[in-house]
Amino acid sequence: MADTTALNARLAPGPQGKKPRPILAPRNIMLYGALIFAAVYYLLPLYVMVVTSLKGMPEIRLGNIFSPPVEITFEPWVKAWSTACTGLNCDGLSRGFWNSVRITIPSTIVSIAIASINGYALANWRFKGADLFFTILIVGAFIPYQVMIYPIVIVLRELGLYGSLTGLIIVHTIFGMPILTLLFRNYFASLPEELFKAARIDGAGFWMIYFKIMLPMALPIFVVAMILQITGIWNDFLFGVVFTRPEYYPMTVQLNNIVNSVQGVKEYNVNMAATILTGAVPLIVYFISGRLFVRGIAAGAVKG
Amino acid sequence: MTSNSVSVRDLSLSFGAVTVLDTLNLDVKDGEFLVLLGSSGCGKSTLLNCIAGLLDVTGGQIFIKEKNVTWEEPKDRGIGMVFQSYALYPQMTVEGNLSFGLKVAKLPQAEIDKRVARASEILQIQPLLKRKPSELSGGQRQRVAIGRALVRDVDVFLFDEPLSNLDAKLRSELRVEIKRLHQSLKNTMIYVTHDQIEALTLADRIAVMKGGVIQQLADPMTIYNTPENLFVAGFIGSPSMNFFRGEIADRGGRKVVSVNGVDLSIDSYKARGPIEAGRKIVLGVRPEHVKVDEAPAGTDIHDAVVDIEEPMGADNLLWLKLAGQIMSVRIAGARRYAPGTPVRLSFDMSLASIFDATTENRL
Numbered sequence: 001m002a003d004t005t006a007l008n009a010r011l012a013p014g015p016q017g018k019k020p021r022p023i024l025a026p027r028n029i030m031l032y033g034a035l036i037f038a039a040v041y042y043l044l045p046l047y048v049m050v051v052t053s054l055k056g057m058p059e060i061r062l063g064n065i066f067s068p069p070v071e072i073t074f075e076p077w078v079k080a081w082s083t084a085c086t087g088l089n090c091d092g093l094s095r096g097f098w099n100s101v102r103i104t105i106p107s108t109i110v111s112i113a114i115a116s117i118n119g120y121a122l123a124n125w126r127f128k129g130a131d132l133f134f135t136i137l138i139v140g141a142f143i144p145y146q147v148m149i150y151p152i153v154i155v156l157r158e159l160g161l162y163g164s165l166t167g168l169i170i171v172h173t174i175f176g177m178p179i180l181t182l183l184f185r186n187y188f189a190s191l192p193e194e195l196f197k198a199a200r201i202d203g204a205g206f207w208m209i210y211f212k213i214m215l216p217m218a219l220p221i222f223v224v225a226m227i228l229q230i231t232g233i234w235n236d237f238l239f240g241v242v243f244t245r246p247e248y249y250p251m252t253v254q255l256n257n258i259v260n261s262v263q264g265v266k267e268y269n270v271n272m273a274a275t276i277l278t279g280a281v282p283l284i285v286y287f288i289s290g291r292l293f294v295r296g297i298a299a300g301a302v303k304g
Numbered sequence: 305m306t307s308n309s310v311s312v313r314d315l316s317l318s319f320g321a322v323t324v325l326d327t328l329n330l331d332v333k334d335g336e337f338l339v340l341l342g343s344s345g346c347g348k349s350t351l352l353n354c355i356a357g358l359l360d361v362t363g364g365q366i367f368i369k370e371k372n373v374t375w376e377e378p379k380d381r382g383i384g385m386v387f388q389s390y391a392l393y394p395q396m397t398v399e400g401n402l403s404f405g406l407k408v409a410k411l412p413q414a415e416i417d418k419r420v421a422r423a424s425e426i427l428q429i430q431p432l433l434k435r436k437p438s439e440l441s442g443g444q445r446q447r448v449a450i451g452r453a454l455v456r457d458v459d460v461f462l463f464d465e466p467l468s469n470l471d472a473k474l475r476s477e478l479r480v481e482i483k484r485l486h487q488s489l490k491n492t493m494i495y496v497t498h499d500q501i502e503a504l505t506l507a508d509r510i511a512v513m514k515g516g517v518i519q520q521l522a523d524p525m526t527i528y529n530t531p532e533n534l535f536v537a538g539f540i541g542s543p544s545m546n547f548f549r550g551e552i553a554d555r556g557g558r559k560v561v562s563v564n565g566v567d568l569s570i571d572s573y574k575a576r577g578p579i580e581a582g583r584k585i586v587l588g589v590r591p592e593h594v595k596v597d598e599a600p601a602g603t604d605i606h607d608a609v610v611d612i613e614e615p616m617g618a619d620n621l622l623w624l625k626l627a628g629q630i631m632s633v634r635i636a637g638a639r640r641y642a643p644g645t646p647v648r649l650s651f652d653m654s655l656a657s658i659f660d661a662t663t664e665n666r667l
Contacts, residue, residue, distance in 0.1 A: 194391035194464075197358050198452070202405030203379030212404075216395040 053272035060268050076269035086257035093274055096254030107172035108229040119184025120210055124196045141178035163245040172233050180225050187221040223289050231282040251278050309334045309492035315364035324350050325516045337486050340496045341503040342513035348496045356385050356462050384453025388465040390445040392437035398448050399433040402455050423454040443474040463495040500540050512536045534664035537588045537657055545588045546631040554581040561587050566627040569604050572654040584661035591634040599650035606649045610641045
């Protein structure tokens with residue numbers, strides 16, 4: 001009889017035996033504790049910024065930076081966007097925002113277009129000198145920017161582009177080339193080579209294969225490249241300040257000029273609002289395309 | 305007079321310092337099914353890619369239909385190709401895949417429709433035309449890939465290990481289908497594989513390759529029965545041919561192969577020339593050319609003991625030891641032998657092969 005009850009117990013539906021890991025096991029407490037700590041650590045500055053930007057100056061002077069605003073005001077945001085002064089201009093960050101847009105969009109499009117064709121040519125059409133070309137391009141990625149700044153200033157001056165938006169767009173396009181080409185080359189090399197061969201037998205040429213076969217399969221890597229370029233160019237400060245005139249300064253440079261101005265009272269709330277506004281674009285890009293970004297990064301590794 | 309469909313003359317190909325093909329010559333007759341057989345890295349796929357125009361040759365010439373195509377673009381060579389990984393365009397439907405090359409060639413739409421309809425009828429893929437490749441099984445994908453070669457309406461089909469990605473059952477099904485396709489279309493087909501069963505069943509002629517050199521080019525039965533050298537003998541056949549290293553000896557006017565003190569008479573062997581005594585040789589005997597316990601009168605009998613028995617249904621494979629060497633014997637599946645059973649073996653030397661031990665060529 002004892003045998004049958006034991007057997008029945010074993011045949012009962014559902015999982016059996018001791019639950020492998022209770023929720024409050026030491027291991028889970030450690031794991032989630034560490035994760036929560038890290039999250040708080042990184043989110044706290046953002047919290048302080050948001051809270052401060054919503055306070056008025058009298059409230060800030062009370063000194064408690066962690067307390068939520070008693071009286072919520074959006075005035076600092078409006079001021080940061082449209083009336084904060086940098087030097088003689090008092091039209092806020094809006095000018096810098098539009099400058100950054102005018103710099104980022106063409107630089108991103110042009111650099112990705114060229115780099116994807118470069119990568120495709122390097123991966124699939126093993127032309128003479130391809131290895132040398134690729135090596136030079138990659139070495140270019142390792143030379144510190146500072147070394148190249150002055151020569152580029154001279155080149156742009158000789159071309160008559162120094163101080164213009166076009167000049168800065170060209171610089172961004174060139175500096176994006178090594179890493180983007182590497183990205184695209186590796187992605188195209190990870191696609192089955194036989195696909196390319198099949199297309200050649202079908203009679204498709206260089207551009208036909210690029211547009212009809214490769215491009216439709218490369219969407220994830222285009223998203224990755226787009227994110228890299230938008231965030232990289234948007235966050236750039238050095239090139240923006242070196243290669244343009246004050247009326248063309250990108251948003252980052254203008255932000256610096258607002259925050260670091262030495263005259264008058266430090267308006268912490270305006271500074272915080274301005275900083276969040278400047279950081280908003282890369283953040284939004286990440287949030288919208290984060291999932292695609294991860295998929296694109298992984299796609300090269302697991303593609304069969 | 306049969307004209308040559310594909311001719312390869314003194315073809316050489318090297319990647320930097322590595323020479324893959326060295327002055328290779330090959331003629332494929334019109335309507336012939338030629339199989340390039342070899343293990344990986346022997347240059348068989350490289351040769352196929354050269355014929356297709358996907359690799360630039362270092363030296364030599366390639367003719368297709370008597371036309372020198374050595375430097376022609378792949379599309380202008382009159383070839384269609386099927387790849388191991390199917391290589392279907394993932395973003396296009398089956399119909400798009402089939403018609404892509406024809407659209408590139410700017411054929412009129414009516415002609416494209418006609419050819420796609422015909423190819424899909426031959427391969428029975430009409431119900432799949434609107435699907436994407438990701439919605440197809442492996443066998444269906446390979447069918448579409450064959451269809452893509454078919455619509456091109458070409459003289460020469462090139463297959464690069466088309467069945468290697470399929471499971472065993474599908475592989476044998478599609479193998480039969482490819483053979484049927486060849487019989488009805490009568491095109492020239494060049495087929496690369498490392499699978500000897502595919503080679504033996506499909507080919508009109510097989511070219512066995514090793515190290516970028518064609519070791520033997522002959523019809524399947526010739527390759528199987530009279531291999532030109534030790535490599536071909538060992539490569540074809542499963543289980544492999546039994547090899548015995550030994551020496552030719554003269555026993556009172558009667559030539560024998562002496563292997564570790566065991567004498568095997570070679571009176572019935574059809575040698576190409578005189579084989580003098582004292583020569584070091586390798587004797588090759590296929591498992592099915594050894595008789596067990598049923599020696600015809602007048603043949604040498606050798607005693608051995610069964611080591612392992614492998615029943616395979618139709619056949620029964622015995623592993624035993626003779627002259628200090630492991631050998632296999634194939635007998636009818638109904639005849640069973642327990643391990644440890646003593647048996648009496650007799651060799652059919654008229655079907656054996658004898659190779660020189662140093663040159664490894666057939667004697």
